[in-house]
Amino acid sequence: MTNKKEIKVALVTDSLFKMAGGARVLEAFAEIFPNSDIYTLFTCSKKRRAEKLSKSINTHRIITSKLNSLPFVEKYYRYTLPFWPFEIEKFDFSSYDLVISSSWAVSHGVITPLDTFHLAYIHTPMRYIWDMYELYFKKRFFKGIYSRVIHFLRIWDVSASSRPNIVVSNSNFVAKRIFKYWRRKVDEVIFPPVNLYEGEIVTDREEYFVSGAPYEPNKGGDFLFECAKWIGFNLKVIGSGGMMKKYKKRYGDCKNISFESWVSEEEKFDLLSHAKGYILMGIEEYGIFPAEALSCGTPVFAFSQGGILDTVKDGENGILLENRTIEEFKNKLDEFSNHVWDYNSISKNLKNINSKEDFKRKIKKLLVDKGLDI
Numbered sequence: 488m489t490n491k492k493e494i495k496v497a498l499v500t501d502s503l504f505k506m507a508g509g510a511r512v513l514e515a516f517a518e519i520f521p522n523s524d525i526y527t528l529f530t531c532s533k534k535r536r537a538e539k540l541s542k543s544i545n546t547h548r549i550i551t552s553k554l555n556s557l558p559f560v561e562k563y564y565r566y567t568l569p570f571w572p573f574e575i576e577k578f579d580f581s582s583y584d585l586v587i588s589s590s591w592a593v594s595h596g597v598i599t600p601l602d603t604f605h606l607a608y609i610h611t612p613m614r615y616i617w618d619m620y621e622l623y624f625k626k627r628f629f630k631g632i633y634s635r636v637i638h639f640l641r642i643w644d645v646s647a648s649s650r651p652n653i654v655v656s657n658s659n660f661v662a663k664r665i666f667k668y669w670r671r672k673v674d675e676v677i678f679p680p681v682n683l684y685e686g687e688i689v690t691d692r693e694e695y696f697v698s699g700a701p702y703e704p705n706k707g708g709d710f711l712f713e714c715a716k717w718i719g720f721n722l723k724v725i726g727s728g729g730m731m732k733k734y735k736k737r738y739g740d741c742k743n744i745s746f747e748s749w750v751s752e753e754e755k756f757d758l759l760s761h762a763k764g765y766i767l768m769g770i771e772e773y774g775i776f777p778a779e780a781l782s783c784g785t786p787v788f789a790f791s792q793g794g795i796l797d798t799v800k801d802g803e804n805g806i807l808l809e810n811r812t813i814e815e816f817k818n819k820l821d822e823f824s825n826h827v828w829d830y831n832s833i834s835k836n837l838k839n840i841n842s843k844e845d846f847k848r849k850i851k852k853l854l855v856d857k858g859l860d861i
Contacts, residue, residue, distance in 0.1 A: 493586040494861060496523035501571070501592040504528040504561060505539050508679060508775045509610055512657075512846075513589045514543050515680045517606070519847050519861075520587075523548070526578050528552045528571060528593075529564050552577065567731075569636045570595060572643045587860065588651070594613075595654075596647030604859060606850075607651035609673070611661050611772045614705060616640045617668050619770075621702045645669055653857060658773040658794035675853060678797065678839050679773055680846035682752065683782040685860075688831050689760050695721035695745075696788070697762045699776030702728025707769030707790060707811070712738045714768075714816045719743050722766070723758060725750050726776075759783045764823060766793060768811065774798065778840045781805075784830030788823050797839040802826075804833045 498520070500513050517523060520851050525547045526631040531539050536549075552574040554560065554567055571593045580586050580599045588594040599605045615623035616637050624633060648669035656662040656673045658826070665673055701708035701715065701724065712734055716720045725747045756779070759765065765780035765787045773794035777787045781798060787805035789795045799805040806823045808816060841849070854861055 492754065493522070494859070495582060496520040496585045496587065497580055497583045498523050498547075499526045499575075499578070499586060499590075499594040499597055501528055501590060501594045503540065503544070505531075506541055508773070509589055509591055510540070511775070511843075512608060512610070512679050515843050515846050516587050516589065516850070517543050517547055519851060520585075523547060524583075525549045526551075526594075526597075527555075527573055529555050529560060530841075531561060540706055542568070547657075550578070552560050566636060568592075568633075568640075572640070572647070578760075581741070582742075585854075585861075593644075593647070595651055596643070598650065604729060604857070605651040606653050606854065608655045608656065608677075609665060609744055610657050610679075612648075612664055612668050613640065613644060616644065618664070620707055640813065652756050653685060653853075655853070658797050660761045660794040660796065661772050664772075671716050677846065677849050677853070678841045680843040681775055681778045681782065683837075683840075683842050684756050684760060684779065684784075684826050684834070686756065686760060686783075688784040688834050690830055691831075692763050693761045695723050695762055696766045697723050697725065697758055697780065697785075698766045698768075699724075700726025700728045701767075701769060702726070702730040702734065703769075704730075705769050705771070707767070708734055710811050710816075711766060711768040712741075712744065712811055714820075715744050716741050717813055718820065720820065721745075723762070725758060751845075755779070756783060759785055764788050768816075769793070769807070771795060776838075781837055781840065782835035784797040784832075786823070786826075786828045786830075786833060788820065799839075800838070804836070827834075 495660045498516050504526055506806055530551055535543055554574055575593045575596055576598050585601055586599050586605045592613055592677045595607040648671055652658040655675050655677050659676055662673045700704055701711050721743050723745045735746055759780045760783040760786050765777055765785050767777050767789040770793040778798055787799045789808035791809055801807040808819050
């Protein structure tokens with residue numbers, strides 16, 4: 488009896504600085520393939536990896552691009568965007584049987600050998616070069632600099648989208664975005680892995696709301712903080728992001744807004760499980776934080792666009808806001824507060840939410856169905 492040959496696997500992602508949603512997906516892939524190598528354009532220094540990345544990821548060999556050797560690159564890596572397509576294409580996958588990319592920017596565009604199977608898990612096509620370009624490049628100065636670069640990136644992105652053997656999206660919203668801009672139908676929608684709450688459901692809730700890292704242009708932070716300032720509801724904000732300092736400076740004097748910054752998993756679930764509700768006023772591709780809140784039985788108050796529509800149903804486990812005006816927000820917030828929520832029912836009836844084990848099982852099944860012997 489001959490032993491089955493172990494296939495050689497490479498995992499690819501755009502950046503790997505902390506255990507955000509994309510890194511959690513990569514971690515699941517790394518657990519499926521414990522001997523795989525990890526390729527990324529950027530990551531933190533070796534000294535900081537033990538602190539910033541999970542043990543599971545740190546057991547793997549990590550290969551980076553030359554861009555990662557630039558001094559202080561973690562602070563300004565986003566400004567190197569024009570070089571990302573060139574650097575992602577330089578990685579050599581000639582010795583691998585399977586490549587899995589976890590892409591929110593360019594990693595789906597790796598070039599693989601003819602016989603190497605490439606599964607691309609797409610968190611989103613680059614939102615800042617497509618439907619959210621105006622949101623990300625509001626300032627005329629940056630528009631002038633990046634206008635020609637964006638044109639090139641759009642051409643490259645469409646071309647690169649044809650390279651993977653199969654494309655998997657993390658939500659139905661992203662599947663629509665992929666078809667709109669890449670003209671490619673996804674092979675499957677597999678919702679990302681979520682750390683589910685395992686404690687007892689709290690029925691006596693406290694008078695505060697939680698929001699997770701509304702610190703990027705698509706996250707709706709401007710609108711959320713203005714609503715909190717003028718309406719006066721208690722808001723606890725967890726997580727970090729590029730615009731956090733700006734918001735802390737502008738709203739730090741508001742006594743009803745608490746910037747919790749980074750919290751441990753235990754602290755996060757303690758905040759979510761005791762909260763009156765979770766608020767999302769941005770357009771997210773899926774929404775890990777809201778999914779975690781729902782697993783605590785915590786209802787969600789959300790803007791009615793994006794991946795949140797996969798998990799939140801108006802009047803069942805949350806309230807959806809149609810128009811982002813302070814007046815409508817206040818009316819819907821009153822509706823939310825007056826609703827009698829069944830916290831236990833919310834936690835038991837999770838829709839389109841995968842645990843890590845569910846996610847890994849579905850990915851393995853997909854690969855087997857496509858003919859891979861894993």
